[in-house]
Amino acid sequence: MGDGAGIGPEVIVPALLHPETLRDCRPVVIGDAERLRQAAAIRGIDCAVVPVDSADDAQFGPDRVNVIDLGLLPADLPWGRLSPVAGDAAYHYVRVAAELAVGGEVQGICTAPLNKAALHAAGHNFPGHTELLAHLTGVDEVSMMLSTPRVKVIHVTTHIGLLDAVRLIEPGLVERTVRRGHEAMERAGTARPVIGVCGINPHAGENGLFGYGEEEEKIIPALEALRADGIDARGPLPADTAFFLASRGDYDLIVAMYHDQGHGPVKVLGIEAGVNLTVGLPVIRTSVDHGTAFDIAGTGVAEAGSMVEALRQAAEMSSSPAR
Structure with a gap:
């Protein structure tokens, strides 16, 4: 209750x-x-x-x-x-x-x-x-997924500060989060989900112009391992466009790196019919x-x-x- x-x-x-x-x-x-x-x-x-x-x-x-x-x-x-x-x-x-x-x-x-x-x-x-x-x-480890009629997002980190989130993100955690999201989408009826994975920095680092190589160090190795297993995980994507693309149907699921990166767009796009799922x-x-x-x-x-x-x-x- x-x-x-x-x-x-x-x-x-x-x-x-x-x-x-x-x-x-x-x-x-x-x-x-x-x-x-x-x-x-x-x-x-x-x-x-x-x-x-x-x-x-x-x-x-x-x-x-x-x-x-x-x-x-x-x-x-x-x-x-x-x-x-x-x-x-x-x-x-x-x-x-x-x-x-x-x-x-x-x-x-x-x-x-x-x-x-x-x-x-x-x-x-x-x-x-x-x-x-x-x-x-x-x-030991679960993921939060937000689901609306227009976009679905799973979070690599949730209820921790932003600096702590960036420190916590590493390829293994990203990979496990994407796998949990992939499994949840298949369970909900999406046979081959297309998954967009956000970057950490603005414009997903812009090829090293922003940040300190976090995308290359923390995200790209996970994406390579996932794709080797046949999971259609794409990115790292600039978060400021990823949710728009998902809302028009380009992606079945977006992977957000931290709480507000995922929650803000989802609540704008569909809080009235939004659902929170715990996967794992x-x-x-x-x-x-x-x-x-x-x-x-x-x-x-x-x-x-x-x-x-x-x-x-x-x-x-x-x-x-x-x-």
């Missing part, structure tokens, strides 16, 4: 009742039943929020929301305010979801947004869902491509489209052959 003080509950209720969601999957919320009831009332939605003991106990219908109710939130939790209580609850929602997925009781995880400051205030020192899920599932986990995980939006939480105006799309993609990938 994400952070209960944010817009997560308000986008979950309409998304779970959406005809496309009910067509594609059997969704069960890990969260707080009373908070979901409050969210339904705020949005003017007449539905039954029904606590269940397990996913197998859930029954499905057009006016029913099933929830494994952890009961961690006080009834008077304020909307739109940072709360260590909500941060702790968000951690446990993810923990239980990961346990159910690893145990095969659910086939995929779809997350509403959590608040990093609230998570840290509760004593859970993870940068976000991606790193938390990697920890909970015992995986032993379980399927998708998420909305927006934050907790404390400024509008509790007002009933949050758009549920990203959650509907995240649920659709989780269902689509969960029904694909195992990796």
Whole structure:
């Protein structure tokens, strides 16, 4: 359910009742039943929020929301305010979801947004869902992929400072990231994905004019190894044109070297229907491509489209052959 003080509950209720969601999957919320009831009332939605003991106990219908109710939130939790209580609850929602997925009781995880400051205030020192899920599932390295109808991007580095990101990037990490992206695209139905790999410097270094040879040292060896294995990875590309080319169909996937290089263009091109995927986990995980939006939480105006799309993609990938 994400952070209960944010817009997560308000986008979950309409998304779970959406005809496309009910067509594609059997969704069960890990969260707080009373908070979901409050969210339904705020949005003017007449539905039954029904606590269940397990996913197998859930029954499905057009006016029913099933929830494994952890009961961690006080009834008077304020909307739109940072709360260590909500941060702790968000951690446990993810923990239980990961346990159910690893145990095969659910086939995929779809997350509403959590608040990093609230998570840290509760004593859970993870940068976000991606790193938390990697920890909970015992995986050393995963990648964040953002998916919109116009462009998809996977990140070599994410929640670290820019100087640290440049230091961390090396051919092995670039190669592993591209391979994870290639596998995810094939799993989603793209038989031979064309992958554009961004450079680090402006104009991808302009043949050594910008930077200190980072493209030649850190990226090109990875591209050579990938192409030798038959993966269509092209670059290094100037990031200021790569996303435009991808949006018109030249590339199926763009590889960004650091957080803002990938996030900025994606959010301009399609945040309303954007989805965040964690690739490299032993379980399927998708998420909305927006934050907790404390400024509008509790007002009933949050758009549920990203959650509907995240649920659709989780269902689509969960029904694909195992990796």
